[in-house]
Each structure stands twice: as structure tokens, then as C-alpha cells.
Amino acid sequence: MNLFFHILDPMFRWPLLTGVIFAALLPVLGMYLRLRQEWLAALAFAQVAAAGSLGGAIVGVPPQVGALACTCTAAAFKGWLAKTGNNGYALLMITGWAAAILMLANVPIAEHLGHALFDGQLYFTGVTHLAFGAAFLLVVAAVLPWLSRKLLLERMFPDFFRASGLSAWKFHLIFDLLVAAGLALATASIGVMGAFGLVFVPSMIAYRIGPNWRGALWVATGISLLAYVAAFALAFAVDQPFGPVLVLVLAALAAFGYLAQLMPRWRAPASL
């Protein structure tokens, strides 16, 4: 009970709400990244976002702005190259990581923020993070329902898509920018690996056990929110950095999901 009241303290209320927004949105983006077999994009954009946040702090702009500028530039560049697949993302990932570590090592002002980004210190987030998260929620709610059918159609019937006169690169670019923005804002709030974990793990489980696409979106979101709330309370109770605790909770859920799939009676029914 004591823990519950502490979590609802104004000091922790904003971080809790900020995380809820990203815990609801990131697995949905993960579902579409996995559809395009580009889940590595999440880690790539998270690393670029970390570098952008640190770069922003060094030149005196808010970390969210620095992260957004860097990830959206990276997404646009990849779109201009007109290539899908994980090669481009792998290059972005290692470049982002190297830039972030060099800034951490050489610029004292980046050190505090760097620890928050890599440890995932959600509790340091404030109203600004929440405002950016809420704005992103509105953008996703407006864009993704329109984009969803196009992404699915292009994946399942690429020729049908082309023959209908639809241009795939435009939709890829819009989706890449959406993912880049989401990862930039989420990384600035819940850290690199926490953001990547919320993209990667819930969608992985949902692909296994979801009864259909819509159902799998709900499964992924539900798992993500469950993991997030559990990790928030656990990290608070045992006084540990939030990011690693979240990743461990997600890993435990992934293991549980895998074991559940081995049991025939827990498998998604053949006909619903």
C-alpha cells in the first residue's frame, strides 16, 4: 500500500504516465517493424536517439529535440537510399552507439544525461517528456490507421500494391519517420534498451499467440503495459534503475510466452 501511494506521488506520477504512453505505442510500432522484418530499426533509432540527445544537450537544445532531429534525419536518409532491410539499420546502430560513447567520454556535460539514457532512469522524466509523448500519441492515432492497410497490403501483395498505382517508398518513409520519432522520444524517457525491449519483445510474443492481426496488436499492447507497470513498481520497490528491470521483466515474459506456446491447451485456438 505504501508503495502504491509513493508511486502516485506527483514526483513519480509524470514518469509513470509518460512510460504508459510509450508502453502502449512502442509494441504497435514493433508489430509493423516485424512485418517488414526490420525490427533492428528499433535498436538503431534508439542508439541514434541517444547520440542525438547527448548532442542536443551539448549544444544547449532539449534532449528530445536533439534526438528527434537525429533520428528523423537518419530515417529520411535511409528512405532516400530507398532500401528496406536491416543492413542500413545495423550501420545506423553502430554509428549512433559510437557517437554517443565518444560524447560521454569527452564532454562532461553529457555524462549525467548519458547515464539516464543508458540506465533508463525513467524517474527523471518530467512534464516536458509527457507532453512530447502525448503529442506523439496523437500523431500515431491519426496516421497509423491510414497507414496500416498499405503496409500490410504491400507486405502480402507487393504486385497488387504496385499494380494499383501505389508508391511504396512514400509509405515506407512515413512509417520510418514515425518509428524514428517514437524511438527518439521513448529513448529520451525510458532509455535505449528499455525502448528497444518494448518494441521487440511484446511483438515477438504477439506474433506467436495472436489470433489475428487486430488481436495480436491488443496482445502486444497488453503484454507491454503489464511488463511496464510491473517493472515500474519493481524498480521502485528494490531501488534499481528502471531500464534493466524492464528488460528483465520483458525477458521473463518472453520465456513464459515461449513455454506457454509449448503447451497445446495454451496455444491460440485454431478457429475463433
Added chain:
Amino acid sequence: MHHDGCLLNVEELSAGYARPVVGPISFSVDRGDVIGVRGPNGSGKSTLLNALAGGAHIFSGVVHRRPGVRISHQQQAALQLDNVPLSGRELLALTGADARDLPDWMAPLVRKRLDRLSGGQLQFMQVWACLRAPVDIVLLDEPTNNVDPQGVRHLQLQIVAMRPTHALLVISHDRAFLDGISTRSIDLGS
């Protein structure tokens, strides 16, 4: 050859990928046509359909498509599902295909995930998604692969029923199926 009523007019088309595989070939497609595309393996039947759908390189010649004409293309390769949790109903909704016309024995399967269907059921669903999409021209590449006789018969009836309002180009090694639906043929020879 080209007249006002035609949906598609192909003139001296030569198409392929790294090099030309098919052509030069000329023909037109009108509403009411069900054109059987015949020829031995390697004669470029699938490449021809890919070229009409914009998926193969056109080396020479032109494809005139009447403005606003919509095309669906069922490729010979089975859908690459890779564990994507998509149901049959959701697949049909992607192309705008009507699930209500499905045969009785397929209707219950629309709720199942595609990766839980048999090869023949999946093929039928894939063909249906293209065949019943709201388009003017349907391109079918080996639609009867893995489909049982009951399914083949249903496809045949469906295509014949669609003839007055659509145009279809169909590749099939099932000669009886092709003879049963075609109004004319394009022979790509050897």
C-alpha cells in the same frame, strides 16, 4: 487493335529482368475476355503478367492502360507469411475482396490465422483475395496449384460468372481448367 472499349493495349512488348524474357508481343484486353496464357516452361508467361502489373522491366514496346483501370495480380509463389498473425478475413479485407461469396467449406476458415491453413486452403484464399478484389483486370498465375478438385471447380464457376464484368489473364498447367474458362488464348510458343 487499339479501340475505345479496351482496358489494356499491349504493343510490341518485350519484357524481362536482367534481359528480355518474353516478346515482342502485341494484344489487347477487353472486358469480357478471359485470356489463357499458354506456353512451355520458360516461355515467359509469368514475366508477361509481371510486366502488366509493373513488376518486370519493359525493354521495348508499350502497355497502354485505360485511365482508372485497376489490376490485381496473384503471383505463382505462395504468400510469405513468416509467422505474421493475419487471418483470412483480414487478408481479403486488404484487397477489398468480398468474403461473403466464399464457398461454404471455406467460409469458416476466414477466422483462422493464415499460417494455420493447409497449402491448398492458403492458395485458395490468396487467389480469392485477388479474384474478388474490386478491380477491372485480374491476373492469375497458376491459381489451381495445390487446390483440390472441389476448389478448382468453384474457381472455374466464379471466373465464368465474372466474365461479363471483368477481364482476366490466366496461366495454368491445368489444361481442362484453362479450356473451361478461356474465351481466347495467347500462345507464347517455345
